[in-house]
Amino acid sequence: MTLEQATRARKRLGRIGAIICILFFGAILDTCVARFREPLFTVHVLPGGSEPVEGQLDHQVKELPSMRIETPDARVRLQIDKLQSGFWFGGSMWIGDISAAGDTPPGTYDILVFALNPPSAKPVAAFKAVVYPDSAALRESSFSVIQRVLDIRPWMVAVVCMPVLGIVLCLMGVFSRRVERLLADQGRAEIFHVKKADAGFEVWFGLGERNGVAPGVRVDICTENGQPICDAVVQRVESENGMALADARAERLPRGAVVALRAGRQKQKPE
Secondary structure, three states: OOOOHHHHHHHHHHHHHHHHHHHHHHHHHHHHHHHHOOOOOEEEOOOOOOOEEEEEEEEOOHHHHHHHHEEEOEEEEEEEHHHEEOOOOOOOEEEEEEOOOOOOOOEEEEEEEEEEEEEOOOOOOEEEEEEEOOOOHHHHOEEEEEHHOOOOHHHHHHHHHHHHHHHHHHHHHHHHHHHHHHHHHHEEEEEEEEEEEEEEEEEOOOOOHHHHOOOOOOOEEEEEOOEEEEEEEEEEEEOOOOEEEOOOHHHOOOOOEEEEEEOOOOOOOOO
């Protein structure tokens, strides 16, 4: 692979990574907005479908208590399945689901849950089940832009983005190391840091002692395409990196600017 090919691949992966990041944060925002706009204790179902629901109980409750459930239509029902501890704040809560039979007419159904021990005239939980005639109507009712347009839950988009972004970042790292090696073979290195100093601007780059760089060596600072910008004198050298002092022209270097060793200073590749 040539330097141009590796650089082009890294740039494309960077654009893809940026798009995935935008999509990820957009999905998170879409999820939050839809969540806050959604009325509390409201579920949306299709005939023959169901949605999970939950309700809070007193902290001292250790067994699932007996509860009475009132529904305006027997075809829309709430089934309480189990008791478990709260995920965020502890305490006790019951877990169940609201389902609609296949022949349930579209409409809104109020479901009330009453405690039996001790008996209470006030419901301990109240849900509104909205039954839609078909998937298109259910999708159009969503407060999520992603779900309305793509028919995908936004949190699923965010979950999928995470491993894909990880793969893209790993590939970017591979191509970045490849670019560094190919540039080093040509006696060049990308500038990764510019810092203002008393006598000018400190320019840090990825060439060091192993590349034949030494203090006092004069190097050229160029654009990514090799157009000269200014020169600089190496002040400090480490095993992998070096720092050269440049004039004010190095204050705002273009993206992809490189440091290039002058002829005769490039370290020959070992046989």
